[in-house]
Every structure is written in C-alpha cells, then in structure tokens.
Amino acid sequence: MKVTVGIKALNEERHIAAALASAVAAVEPLGGEVVLADSGSTDRTLEIAADFPVRVVQLANTAERCCGAGAQLAFQHAEGDYFYLLDGDMVLDPDFVRAGIAYLEQNPEIAAVGGRVREMNTEAHEFQIRATTVARDRNWLPGVVDRLDCGGLYRTEAVRQVGWFADRNLHAFEEFELAARLQARGWKLARIDHAAVDHYGHQMDGYRLLWKRLKSGYSGAPGEVLRGALSRAHMPIVLKRLSHVRVGIVVGGWWLLLLASLLTGQWLVLLGLLIAPLAFLTFRRRSLKLGLYSLTAWNVSALGLIMGLFRRRVSPETPLAARDMTQAGVKAG
Numbered sequence: 202m203k204v205t206v207g208i209k210a211l212n213e214e215r216h217i218a219a220a221l222a223s224a225v226a227a228v229e230p231l232g233g234e235v236v237l238a239d240s241g242s243t244d245r246t247l248e249i250a251a252d253f254p255v256r257v258v259q260l261a262n263t264a265e266r267c268c269g270a271g272a273q274l275a276f277q278h279a280e281g282d283y284f285y286l287l288d289g290d291m292v293l294d295p296d297f298v299r300a301g302i303a304y305l306e307q308n309p310e311i312a313a314v315g316g317r318v319r320e321m322n323t324e325a326h327e328f329q330i331r332a333t334t335v336a337r338d339r340n341w342l343p344g345v346v347d348r349l350d351c352g353g354l355y356r357t358e359a360v361r362q363v364g365w366f367a368d369r370n371l372h373a374f375e376e377f378e379l380a381a382r383l384q385a386r387g388w389k390l391a392r393i394d395h396a397a398v399d400h401y402g403h404q405m406d407g408y409r410l411l412w413k414r415l416k417s418g419y420s421g422a423p424g425e426v427l428r429g430a431l432s433r434a435h436m437p438i439v440l441k442r443l444s445h446v447r448v449g450i451v452v453g454g455w456w457l458l459l460l461a462s463l464l465t466g467q468w469l470v471l472l473g474l475l476i477a478p479l480a481f482l483t484f485r486r487r488s489l490k491l492g493l494y495s496l497t498a499w500n501v502s503a504l505g506l507i508m509g510l511f512r513r514r515v516s517p518e519t520p521l522a523a524r525d526m527t528q529a530g531v532k533a534g
Contacts, residue, residue, distance in 0.1 A: 207275025424509025
C-alpha cells in the first residue's frame with residue numbers, strides 16, 4: 202500500500218468529520234488507507250467515524266492514554282509505505298500527500314516532509330505567540346528543519362529503522378523526539394512551500410490551558426523526552442535543541458535566587474528579580490499581556506520538566522493493546 206494517514210483522536214466530535222473527510226480525499230487517488238486511532242472517546246467521535254471508509258482502532262487501556270500512545274497506536278496499524286499523522290482537530294490539504302510523496306521520492310536522504318500549517322484559532326495566548334514567531338522560526342520555513350511540529354509525511358522504512366514512531370510514554374513533543382532519533386541515524390527532515398493542514402487548536406484561555414496541561418501531564422513532556430534519551434544516540438540532539446531544558450535550568454536558578462533573597466531579607470534584590478524577567482518577556486513579545494503569560498508558561502515548563510523526568514516509563518518498543526472498532530463495510534482499501 203502506498204500511504205496511510207493516521208488520525209489520533211480523543212473526544213473530537215466537533216472536528217473529526219472534517220479531519221476524516223480530508224484524509225480520505227487525500228488517500229483515495231493513491232490507493233491508500235486512513236486509520237483512526239481513538240484513545241477512548243466518550244462523545245460521538247466513533248459514531249461519526251462509522252460514516253467514513255476508515256479503519257478504527259481504540260486503545261484497550263485508557264490508563265495508557267497520552268499523545269505518544271495515540272500516535273504510536275495509529276502507526277502500529279499502518280500498512281502504507283508512507284505515513285502521515287494527523288490530529289483529530291486538523292484538516293489535511295488533499296494535495297499535500299501527493300506533493301510530499303513526490304518530494305520524498307526525489308530526495309532519498311529525507312525521512313519526512315511537512316508543509317505550511319495554518320492556525321485557525323488564535324484567541325489563546327499560546328497561539329498568538331506562535332502566530333508571531335512562525336515567520337522567523339526556520340523550522341516553519343521551507344528547507345531542511347530540525348523537527349516537523351504539527352505533522353508530516355514520513356517514510357515508514359525510516360521510522361522502522363529507529364524502532365518506533367512515537368514514544369508511548371510522551372504526553373507531548375512526540376514529533377521532536379522522533380526527529381532526534383531519525384537525525385541521530387543520519388536522516389534529514391524538510392518542509393516544503395505547500396499547504397499541509399489547518400489546525401483548530403484549543404479555544405480556552407491561555408492560563409486555563411496551562412493548568413489543564415499541568416494536570417494532564419502534557420507539561421511534563423520535556424522531562425519525559427530527556428529521560429527517554431538517556432544513554433541513547435540521540436541524547437546530544439535533545440540537549441542541544443530542546444529549549445525547555447535550558448528554560449528549566451534558568452527558571453530553577455531564578456527560583457533559588459528568589460528564595461535566597463527572601464530568606465536574607467534583600468527586598469530590593471527580590472523586587473528586581475521579579476521585575477527583570479517580566480520586563481524582558483514583555484519587550485520580547487511586544488505585549489505586557491503576552492509577557493506575563495510567557496513568564497507563567499516558563500514556570501509551568503520548569504515544574505513540568507522535573508515532574509516528567511521522574512515519571513515512570515514503559516519500554517517504547519512494547520506494542521499497545523488495542524480493539525478493532527471498524528464496522529463491517531467501512532474499512533478503507
């Protein structure tokens with residue numbers, strides 16, 4: 202089979218029909234398949250999926266639910282020579298898969314290729330910041346990149362060389378972790394100037410989103426990536442490129458200085474330590490509101506780094522148990 206589009210989803214009834222329709226449209230001309238990897242939805246996600254010619258697999262143990270598990274579950278059941286991972290709140294450009302395959306066939310040293318990502322919801326603080334940084338971040342521009350955030354088309358052969366698609370322990374950063382393993386084996390990644398997906402991200406307030414990510418374990422992903430890289434070939438890449446590690450170290454040092462100033466009664470120093478990072482981030486984001494949000498996010502990131510670093514792990518090579526939820530007559534191909 203030429204290509205598989207895998208969709209990971211959890212309670213995505215609002216967007217799943219559009220995601221499925223776009224994936225089916227992308228693979229039909231290529232004789233491909235669509236695999237919906239569901240992490241235990243309790244809404245109408247599976248009911249809606251039953252109306253599409255897709256294969257549906259569901260995580261057997263919802264206690265294993267996380268971003269990495271959803272992505273790996275989709276890959277486990279993929280049969281295509283190429284694999285595209287799509288989130289349940291994304292809509293895939295129907296022509297991107299064909300363009301991506303053509304690019305990979307012309308560039309055998311490239312393991313995966315991504316395209317342009319359009320953020321459709323920019324109300325949340327995080328997505329406002331992302332919208333302003335995309336233009337100057339080379340990982341979002343055409344050419345060779347370090348990672349393929351928000352999805353990409355991968356050579357199945359290259360992924361199998363590095364063991365697994367997504368570390369089943371990760372609550373986020375699965376694209377970064379996969380890119381590091383691929384690059385440690387000599388593969389490259391690229392982005393082309395072609396529309397890839399529209400992303401309908403979280404619409405909740407940025408601070409509520411931070412709190413949700415802290416509770417769900419999402420904020421611990423950098424620590425999980427770092428722990429998973431210990432003693433592995435991609436460890437130097439993780440240390441060099443995972444900025445959350447550096448942020449965690451800086452914020453940890455800032456916490457210690459605040460504590461020392463508090464205990465010694467150096468109130469002017471304490472005040473300066475509180476004001477300086479906020480002033481820096483306000484200048485950097487050109488907004489007091491976004492500067493304050495960034496400072497809060499840095500603190501959440503540092504706390505998450507510690508939590509993720511000590512979280513219990515399962516071998517990422519262990520297959521995930523799943524139930525085949527495909528109804529008769531709706532399997533693709």
